[in-house]
Structure formats: C-alpha cells, structure tokens
Amino acid sequence: MSLWSIVSQMPPEEFGSLFTEFPRSLRCLLADWLENQPWEFLHGSDAFCTSVAGGMLSAMLEKLRSAASSDGQQCQILQQVSSLEGTYRRDPLRLVAVLKGILEGEKAAVLKRDRHLPLSFHRRQEELKFSLGLQRLQHRVREIQALRERSSQLQDGAGGEASTLHPLPPAALAAPQELPALVLEAVKELEAAKQQVLKRIQIWKRQQQLAGNGAVFEENLAPLQKRCESLVEVYFQLHQQALAASAELGSELLPRLLERFTELLSSLVKSSFLVEKQPPQVLKTQTKFQASVRFLLGPQLLKTSAKPYVVRADMVTEKQARELALSAYSGTLSESTGEIVHNVVALETNPTSATCCANFKNVLLKKIKRCERKGSESVTEEKCAVLFSTTVALTPSNLTVHLQVLSLPIVVIVHGNQDNNAKATVLWDNAFSEIDRVPFVVAERVPWEKMCDTLNLKFMAEVQTTKGLLKEHYFFLAQKIFNDHSASLEDFQSRSVSWAQFNKEILPGRGFTFWQWFDGVLDLTKRCLKSYWSDRLIIGFISKQYVCKLLSTEPDGTFLLRFSDSEIGGVTIAHVIRGKDGSSQVENIQPFSAKDLSIRSLGDRIRDLGQLRNLYPNTPKDQAFGSHYNKEQTGKDGRGYVSTAIKMTVESERWVRARAAPPPVPPPPHTHMGLFPAPPLLEPPPQGSPRW
DSSP states (O other): OHHHHHTSSOOOGGGGGGGGOOOOHHHHHHHHHHHSGGGOOOSSSSSSHHHHHHHHHHHHHHHHHHEEEEEESSHHHHHHHHHHHHHHSSSSHHHHHHHHHHHHHHHHHHHHHSSOOOOOOOHHHHHHHHHHHHHHHHHHHHHHHHHHHHHHHHHHOOOOOOSSOOOOOOGGGGGGHHHHHHHHHHHHHHHHHHHHHHHHHHHHHHHHHHHTTTTTOOOOHHHHHHHHHHHHHHHHHHHHHHHHHHHHHHHHHHHHHHHHHHHHHHHHHHHEEEEEEOOSSSEETTOOEEEEEEEHHHHHHHHOOOSSOOOEEEEEEHHHHHHHTTTTSSOOSSSOOOOESSEEEEEEEEEETEEEEEEEEEEEEEEOOOOOOTTOOGGGGOOOEEEEEEEEBBBTTOOOEEEEEEEEEEESSSSSHHHEEEHHHHHHHHHOOTTSSSTTTTSSSSEEHHHHHHHHHHHHHTTTSSSSOOOHHHHHHHHHHOOOOOOOOHHHHTTTEHHHHHSSSSTTTTTSSHHHHHHHHHIIIIIHHHHHHTTTTTOOOOOHHHHHHTTTTTTTEEEEEEEEEETTTTTTEEEEEEEETTOOOEOOOOBBEEEEEEEEHHHHHHHTHHHHOETTTEHHHHHHHHHOOOOOOOOOOOTSBOOOOOOOOEEHHHHHHHHOOOOOOOOOGGGOOSOOOOOOOOOOOOOOOOOO
C-alpha cells in the first residue's frame, strides 16, 4: 500500500497549506510516482545532489506531459508544467525542498490518524535510500579517478592515463591535494552502505523468525543478493582507486585504509551466508528433516576450486551458540552436542539461477546430549541450534573466509507428548526475541498487548482463516491467564504477562497451563471448526458464567458455541430452556472433541437437536448452519443395503420422555430371545450428556 492510496482518501482541506508552491492537481496526477523518488534523502548542494535533482525534475515534467495527453484539462496542465520548468530548471534543489515538505506533511497527517505508515512504504523508502547511496558512491569513484588523472597531468605535463569510467566536468573536480580526504569520505560512505545492507539482512532474519509464528514473510533473497553484489562491485572499484593513489595517500594512511577495506569485505561476506530454509524448530530425534543455506555473494566471489566446497551441520547448545556469537563467529566448534547423520553437503553454484546453496535433504538427528538446565527449566525449555559452517576462498582478493551461521532456536524432543510444551518455547522465542540478540536471550515478561498480537497471529495461521480474534476474545483470555475476573479490558492492556503464566503455572482448578489449553483450541478449530469460525458462528472464547448472563434473558432455544474451559480441545453448546412459568435455565452440553466431530460434524449435531432454535442473538439455526449440514443418505445404497445414520440426542430429554410414557408391557417369558434374561432398565445418566 502506498502513501498516496491513503492520502487520496482523506479530506483535501487537511493538506491545503502544503500546496502553496506546488499545485495539488499535479500532486494528484503524479500519485505514487512522487513518493517513489528519493526527494527526502537528497541532502546538500554539491554537484551530485544538483545532478540528481535535475534528473528528477526532467523525469517529473515528462511524467506530467504524458499524463496531460490523456486528461480532459490538457491545456491547463501543460501551462502548469511550463511554469514549473521555468521556476525550477535553474534551481532543481528548490523543487526537492518543496516536494520533501509536501511528503513530510502527508506522512504527518497519516501518522496522526492511523498512528503508523504502511509497511510497504517504509520498505520502499529504505530501498530509495540505499539506491541513492549507491549512486553517490559510484559518483565518488568517478570523482577520485578524475582527480587522480588531473593530478597525474599536473605532475608530468602529459595526457595521463585514459579514464575507463565516465569523466566528470572540470567544475566538479576538487584540487589534487584533496585526494586523501575524498578517498576517506568515500570509504566512510561505503561503510555506511554496508551497515545498511547488514541491517536489511538482520530484518530479513527477524521476519523469517516471525514467519515461524505465522507472519507473512517475503522470503525471496534475490533483492538482498543484488544489493550485496552491487556494493561489492563498488567496493572493488574504490579499492582499486585507493591502491592506484598509494603515493598520494602516503605510507601511514594507506595501510589503515586497506585494513578497513579488508574488514568491510569480510564483514559483508560473512553476513551474506544465511539459512534460507530453516530446520524444524521442534525437532524429534530419529526423524528426518531438511534445511538449506545460501551464500549470497557466492556466485560473484567464490573462487573456482578443484575440490568442491562443503558445508557441515552440527548441533550446538545455547552456551556454545553464545560463545560463537561473542567471538563474532570467528572461532570453531569444539564439540557437537548431538549426532547428525548426513550432515555434510556440497556448496553448489547454479549459473542459471545465479544462486550458491547447500541443500540438506535427508538429515537425521540420531541423538542429543542434554546440557545442565537452569533452575526449574524443563527439557522442553532447553534451546539449541544447528550450526552451518564452511571455509571458502574468494576471488579476486584470494581471501580465505570461514563462514558460520546459526539456525533459529530448536527444541529437541524424544517423545510426541513433549511437542505441546516445545511449541510454547518456540512460540515465545519467535515472538519476543530482539534483532541481533545474544543467543538465545528472550524477555521473561512481555506486554499483554504483544501477547494478544502473537496469539492472534498464531491462531489465524494455524486455522488458515482471515477472521482473527476480537477484543472480547482478548478480554476472556486475559481473565483466564491472569485469573482476574474483576479487571476491565483497559486494565489488562497495561499489564504484562510472564513466561510462567503462559506455560509453567497450572490454571486454577485445572490440570493444564494456559498454552496447553489454547493449543488444544487451535488444534480442534484447525481440524474440525475452520469453516464455522470463518463464518463467525462460534463465539468460542467466552466463560460459562458470562454465557449464562447472555442467554438468561433470551427466548427458549437460543444457543451459542464456546470452547470448553475444563477440557483441552473441546467445544460445547450452551442453550437456554424456559419453563412454563417463564423461568430460564442455561444448559451446557458435554463438550465435543475432535474425535467426536470426526464421527458426526458439528453442523449435523446442531440439526439433530430440536431444542436448538436460534443462534445467539437471533439467527434461525438452519439459516446460520444450513450450508454446514451434510446430505442425509436415504433408501438403499449401490450394493442394495438400506442406509443408516447416526443421530445425536441429549440424554436428559430421552429420560424425560421415557418417564412421561406408559411403562412397557414385558413380553411373556417364552418369547424372550437369547441365553440371558432381559436386562433391567438403566438408571438415568447425568443430565446434559449426549447419546447416540
């Protein structure tokens, strides 16, 4: 979503003061194009800024002339275009300042209303900033080369070496004695561009981790690879110019510069070694898994070797991961914490796709060596990781680099019953870890609002629905996790929740934690209730006490669906029964599990129960659930058998009817079939339990 797509829907009067020097009508014609230019990142008034500003002015005028040809007010637009050209052609930087002010004003208005700008807008702005910085670096290289050539001409009075890059006009050249300062400035800008690339890589890694909880993730690494390659290309050009200017730079400055060059390349190369496909974050021993790593600069820099480069995968503990991180991944692993089968794979370059990857296809964790745990920490809270490592030689510098990268945190389990608690550890770590943290430090307590966002993200991703949790659901969940039924929704918003409350402390009066209960709801909804939830037929997250309050004043037969409080992975029907005297009673039918709903669907169960009439507040049940009913089989099937069907009833009603009917006449003794006497009547089962 662009900034303009929001601004164009807002009242024009909010932006009246912005368009004193630039017509709003032209802003409308330019639309998204305007915010896709680097107006906001053009600082200064040197030759580079003036040149870029002039180029953007020319592009804008061409854009407006093109738009005018298809507009009904062509004459007026062309007049405005002519006026703009006359005003700004001699001073394009003034236009930059005007349009920068317009965009700043639009952003401020959107922030005031929505409190945030579209993520796609931020991403595009970051791309514009990097692209402009790269252009400036390329300009610096040309400037340095032209200055060296001029210096050479002044020294020997000859023509000097011919420029292989675009020469700059003489007015743009600095004095020869300024060459060291110019090179230093270029190296500083190169380091800033490198930091921008490293930050973008860290953001990609963080987004990859959030995707583990269900967040949308743009996993395509091609744009990042292109950035790295563009920067390395400028790096080699600048490095070459610095070596060529060794005499001007002097014996003291040159070694320091070369050291900075080496550190810069090494840092960029090491950071471009990434885990493209993560291993499972809950990993069961003796189970095969897949993973892949990618070396973004491999196609550009990897030196041809007679023996193929290989990548090794090893399990490391949290302590080992921390030691590696603190050594900036310059150390080597002393001992693997687990035995991995098929853990060595070739690092291969694909010329067609221009990628350099190592694909681990049949990896198996044979066994794990547990480390000492902290305090009351359980095995499902113990985090480890896979360390991928290799040593490569780079061209043309012939630099040997040891590459290492850690996977996301992994919880290793040996039994399926550990899966639930392991998922809780992973969910918490994915949601609340910080970028570039010390492995695998994560907060013990987080704001409740962030927890709500995490639960909603996980719920929508697992169930695969576009219908998320509502504020009423968050209120119920807060009451449950904090065991507080007196606080308001606003009170909960300012609270924080701890890891212990999330998945260590048993809920009052229950035998399970908050996460174990919530994960049960996730599993049930994903397997059996997705369509009902997506149609908003299930309130779900609501307490039994509040249900009684809602239904007590409703007509007989009004019902709703909620997730069971007392059972993991159960959904129940609460309905109101009114007596002849007008008194009401709310009954909760025994919860249905996923196994129950696999036998007979929720929609068919609701159809079976005649006492259910209207879904709360007042929707007839056939109107609400009709599309979820399965077609009943009648007559004979293809093999000649008469069809049968399972129907659900509520036991309490059957026994009421049985008590109201006259007692059956027992058959004569000689008519009883079988070897045993007829069974006696059973005692009535508990009220409210379903019966087939």
